[in-house]
Amino acid sequence: MGETGSPTLAPIQARHWRLSDRKTARLLTVLLVGLAAMFGLTAGIGLANTIYGDFFAMWTFARFALTHPAAGLYDRETLHAFQLTLDPAMNGYLPFPYPPFTILLLLPIGLMAMTPAWLIWSATGLAAYVAAAFAGPALRPRGDAILFVALAPATVMSLLSGQNGLFAAALMVGAVRLMGTRQIIAGVLFGLLSFKPQVALLVPVALAAAGLWRCFAAATLTIAALAAIATATFGLAIWANWVAALNDHWAGYVIDDNRLGLKMPTIVENLKLLGASPHAAQLCQLAAALIAAALVWLCFRRSAGVWATAALLVGNFIATPYALFYDLPPVTFAIVLIVSDMARTDQPWHVGELLILLFAFLMPFALMLTDQITMPTSGVALVLLFALIIRRGIKGKQAVLF
Numbered sequence: 001m002g003e004t005g006s007p008t009l010a011p012i013q014a015r016h017w018r019l020s021d022r023k024t025a026r027l028l029t030v031l032l033v034g035l036a037a038m039f040g041l042t043a044g045i046g047l048a049n050t051i052y053g054d055f056f057a058m059w060t061f062a063r064f065a066l067t068h069p070a071a072g073l074y075d076r077e078t079l080h081a082f083q084l085t086l087d088p089a090m091n092g093y094l095p096f097p098y099p100p101f102t103i104l105l106l107l108p109i110g111l112m113a114m115t116p117a118w119l120i121w122s123a124t125g126l127a128a129y130v131a132a133a134f135a136g137p138a139l140r141p142r143g144d145a146i147l148f149v150a151l152a153p154a155t156v157m158s159l160l161s162g163q164n165g166l167f168a169a170a171l172m173v174g175a176v177r178l179m180g181t182r183q184i185i186a187g188v189l190f191g192l193l194s195f196k197p198q199v200a201l202l203v204p205v206a207l208a209a210a211g212l213w214r215c216f217a218a219a220t221l222t223i224a225a226l227a228a229i230a231t232a233t234f235g236l237a238i239w240a241n242w243v244a245a246l247n248d249h250w251a252g253y254v255i256d257d258n259r260l261g262l263k264m265p266t267i268v269e270n271l272k273l274l275g276a277s278p279h280a281a282q283l284c285q286l287a288a289a290l291i292a293a294a295l296v297w298l299c300f301r302r303s304a305g306v307w308a309t310a311a312l313l314v315g316n317f318i319a320t321p322y323a324l325f326y327d328l329p330p331v332t333f334a335i336v337l338i339v340s341d342m343a344r345t346d347q348p349w350h351v352g353e354l355l356i357l358l359f360a361f362l363m364p365f366a367l368m369l370t371d372q373i374t375m376p377t378s379g380v381a382l383v384l385l386f387a388l389i390i391r392r393g394i395k396g397k398q399a400v401l402f
Contacts, residue, residue, distance in 0.1 A: 053162025057094035062110025070234045074245035097249040101230035102195040125166030132174035154328040154364040165326035187218020201319045209300035265378035268321045273376040289319035306341045307393025310334040325367035360385040
């Protein structure tokens with residue numbers, strides 16, 4: 001009972017949740033192995049038409065660019081006809097909404113047959129993400145901490161999808177871990193992440209707030225270099241093709257169509273699925289993005305530490321109007337940062353906070369069970385996690401991540 005006689009929520013001491021606690025770590029490892037097996041069985045059945053998931057799309061993009069003018073990737077009929085020659089039983093159309101320099105990054109996988117290319121793609125993406133999360137002395141990981149990240153729902157879902165989410169996560173996580181001590185390298189990683197800018201919308205806000213101008217400049221120069229190389233390779237006109245294709249993609253997958261809505265953890269899609277009009281949902285998304293940007297700015301103005309970094313990683317998904325389940329591995333890393341810092345400082349956990357962490361951790365799995373779970377809860381999970389981070393991060397002393 002509290003001083004006023006009302007019941008209070010007793011905190012759970014952080015020592016019970018230390019990453020260095022062997023019993024807790026083993027329990028989490030066993031739990032994650034079981035979850036990963038269950039996720040793999042469920043998602044592997046319904047992810048795509050083949051065992052390769054969306055990797056088939058990535059592979060067809062590369063194969064097309066090796067044998068056709070690259071601008072054809074942005075023409076719906078041309079690309080679809082080519083994809084049907086590789087898989088006549090393919091259902092639907094697999095668009096290429098990426099900026100032109102992405103073509104150059106994908107070319108190596110087009111030089112291989114699909115199965116070895118898929119194996120290399122999957123193994124490289126997972127290894128890059130885990131290495132980005134734990135390379136260096138800052139987190140001093142043990143095997144169970146690495147398994148926690150490697151077998152997390154977001155990681156498993158991204159891996160099974162065959163998409164590029166693990167590569168984007170590796171660039172984001174690697175960049176945020178280096179931006180305080182290796183600003184140029186971090187800037188290059190942020191620049192490479194421009195192949196998927198929608199999952200890094202708040203990065204310029206964080207860099208400007210923290211005064212990391214060398215990192216900002218390196219990212220800008222990297223993007224400019226990628227654009228210049230693509231222009232020299234494919235010609236200036238390809239940019240107009242990309243803009244037109246991007247507008248069509250935005251209209252078809254964000255404004256007019258809810259086919260992917262249940263697999264998208266964004267504010268706009270959650271609201272549309274709850275019955276909001278596209279216009280109202282977009283206005284709410286804009287408001288959420290502005291609020292997230294302001295709070296990330298405040299965090300990085302205060303200290304570019306663990307909690308500010310976690311705010312950036314989660315805030316990007318509050319701000320963006322377009323992301324899918326396979327883009328969420330950075331949220332797992334944000335949870336790792338939170339738990340690590342709470343254990344380090346021996347701060348008490350409240351039951352509600354633990355439930356929020358568990359909710360956010362498992363949320364990517366719910367995004368895949370759209371046949372059984374039709375209520376959009378992913379946005380709620382991200383907002384609650386972001387609020388937890390902001391509350392703890394602003395009032396507490398932050399550890400330096402770098």
